[in-house]
Amino acid sequence: MPSWNRKKPILAFFCNWAPYRCYMDLCRSESTFHHLIYPVRVMCSGRVDPAMVLFAFEKGAEGVMVLGCKDKECRYGPGPEQSTKIAEPIKALIHILGLESERFRSVKYSFNEKNRLLEEIDSFAKTVYKLKKSPFVP
Amino acid sequence: MNQKNILSELIEKFQIFHCVECGKCTGACPLAQVDRDFSPRLVAKYAIEEGLDSEYVKEKVWTCLTCGLCNERCPIGISFTEFIRAIRPLFITEGFKGHLSHGGALQGLMRMQTAPKLIQNRLDWVTPEIKISSQGEILYFTGCLTYLETFFSEMNLELKKIAYDTVKLLNSVGIEPVVLPDERCCGHDLIWTGDEKSFDKLRNLNIESFKKAGVKTIVTSCGECSYTLKNLYGQPDEQFSFEVMHISEYLQKISFSAGRKLSEIATYQDPCRLGRFMGVYDAPRELIGSVMELREMPHFRAGAWCCGNSAWLHCDRYSKQMQVERLMEAKGTKSDLIVTACPKCQIHLTCAMNDVNLLQDLNMKIQDISSILAESIEGNDSEPSP
Numbered sequence: 300m301p302s303w304n305r306k307k308p309i310l311a312f313f314c315n316w317a318p319y320r321c322y323m324d325l326c327r328s329e330s331t332f333h334h335l336i337y338p339v340r341v342m343c344s345g346r347v348d349p350a351m352v353l354f355a356f357e358k359g360a361e362g363v364m365v366l367g368c369k370d371k372e373c374r375y376g377p378g379p380e381q382s383t384k385i386a387e388p389i390k391a392l393i394h395i396l397g398l399e400s401e402r403f404r405s406v407k408y409s410f411n412e413k414n415r416l417l418e419e420i421d422s423f424a425k426t427v428y429k430l431k432k433s434p435f436v437p
Numbered sequence: 438m439n440q441k442n443i444l445s446e447l448i449e450k451f452q453i454f455h456c457v458e459c460g461k462c463t464g465a466c467p468l469a470q471v472d473r474d475f476s477p478r479l480v481a482k483y484a485i486e487e488g489l490d491s492e493y494v495k496e497k498v499w500t501c502l503t504c505g506l507c508n509e510r511c512p513i514g515i516s517f518t519e520f521i522r523a524i525r526p527l528f529i530t531e532g533f534k535g536h537l538s539h540g541g542a543l544q545g546l547m548r549m550q551t552a553p554k555l556i557q558n559r560l561d562w563v564t565p566e567i568k569i570s571s572q573g574e575i576l577y578f579t580g581c582l583t584y585l586e587t588f589f590s591e592m593n594l595e596l597k598k599i600a601y602d603t604v605k606l607l608n609s610v611g612i613e614p615v616v617l618p619d620e621r622c623c624g625h626d627l628i629w630t631g632d633e634k635s636f637d638k639l640r641n642l643n644i645e646s647f648k649k650a651g652v653k654t655i656v657t658s659c660g661e662c663s664y665t666l667k668n669l670y671g672q673p674d675e676q677f678s679f680e681v682m683h684i685s686e687y688l689q690k691i692s693f694s695a696g697r698k699l700s701e702i703a704t705y706q707d708p709c710r711l712g713r714f715m716g717v718y719d720a721p722r723e724l725i726g727s728v729m730e731l732r733e734m735p736h737f738r739a740g741a742w743c744c745g746n747s748a749w750l751h752c753d754r755y756s757k758q759m760q761v762e763r764l765m766e767a768k769g770t771k772s773d774l775i776v777t778a779c780p781k782c783q784i785h786l787t788c789a790m791n792d793v794n795l796l797q798d799l800n801m802k803i804q805d806i807s808s809i810l811a812e813s814i815e816g817n818d819s820e821p822s823p
Binding site: 397 | 548556587
């Protein structure tokens with residue numbers, strides 16, 4: 300298993316329900332993470348506001364993922380829609396700051412999609428590691 | 438020197454001891470009208486009596502709007518807002534009890550601009566129709582317009598158009614202003630939220646790029662940028678000094694003559710930094726008066742009410758109430774649009790207009806002074822925005 304990439308950290312906000320369960324399933328199973336991420340568990344992906352994502356970038360994160368439940372599968376109601384809403388402004392803001400908009404990704408999962416989660420994390424990490432180092436130093 | 442000594446020195450420096458406790462500051466304060474707990478006089482009193490331990494000061498130092506109306510009313514001439522600005526850093530280390538609006542995202546964006554290696558894409562509003570240069574004596578300081586328009590994209594404000602229109606106005610008088618691609622935020626909101634360290638970084642980076650471009654005059658389209666660049670940047674060294682002007686001051690100085698008259702009736706919202714802090718009242722009024730009829734609200738010039746917020750601190754029901762009252766004043770003048778000279782006034786007032794809970798219809802057109810002047814010289818209303 301590869302070690303944490305401390306020089307190029309990737310942060311992922313996991314919704315406590317579907318995505319975090321997929322993540323826990325992955326951790327318990329035999330599957331291998333090719334790239335590791337820093338998980339942050341939140342109760343709902345709708346709680347993640349632009350300030351939190353920007354703060355992660357300010358503190359030197361190379362990429363930020365927001366992983367939420369699928370629309371209509373949210374336990375609280377409009378959570379996933381809310382997290383979709385913030386995606387475009389965040390991408391535009393980090394573009395103005397000179398960061399590539401691929402550094403932010405918002406993805407939706409169901410309970411049984413642990414393999415898709417693994418693929419998604421790996422593909423995101425691959426994309427981010429190809430980019431230049433972020434100019435923000437903590 | 439410990440924190441307590443710094444506070445007593447600041448009390449001495451700003452002559453808070455001279456307070457005669459007349460309470461005129463509290464009587465005039467737009468926040469005290471709606472929030473009965475807040476009183477500038479009590480903040481001064483408890484700062485002297487209890488200093489850093491005072492729970493009242495700890496809380497209220499952050500709710501102050503810093504609009505400067507109390508300074509106007511004070512018979513002794515105490516600069517209360519400057520005092521608030523100076524003591525805020527002390528109350529960060531004592532435990533921050535304020536509330537940053539939008540989760541502190543806007544302060545975060547400003548702090549991110551302190552990174553020296555940053556390469557920003559902030560000039561997407563520059564089109565081939567307007568001419569800018571990279572070296573020259575006159576610089577147009579865009580400020581946070583690009584960031585704010587993106588951040589508040591839900592509100593559909595055309596903030597980048599302010600920058601476009603300002604450059605167009607300068608082009609129309611034969612000036613091709615320098616617009617820097619690596620310009621940083623002026624740092625106004627950081628220093629007013631007590632973050633002096635980040636402010637100094639931004640200041641040094643900005644002054645460095647001003648020097649490189651050979652700038653002598655800086656024109657801004659934002660009251661806060663003008664105030665910060667003029668009063669808080671200081672003159673860096675003897676070889677390099679620059680003059681700062683708001684676009685309205687600059688246009689008045691070069692005796693700009695507007696084009697055709699517009700048929701609308703306007704009322705002018707004085708931005709606190711441009712009006713009370715810098716004393717620029719007449720220039721915007723003359724310019725607006727030259728293109729359209731101007732009607733004053735009941736509170737105007739030095740007595741103008743605040744737009745409800747400053748430095749992205751404490752946007753609460755009191756702010757909303759102040760904004761609603763201000764909008765009702767504007768409605769009462771029976772004018773068609775509100776003209777401001779600060780993009781933040783525009784954001785705050787538009788936010789109050791969009792509030793679904795308001796039963797009264799307070800919708801009004803709101804525009805920046807640069808936009809109406811640019812419209813008058815264009816002679817074509819249906820001009821596409823950038």
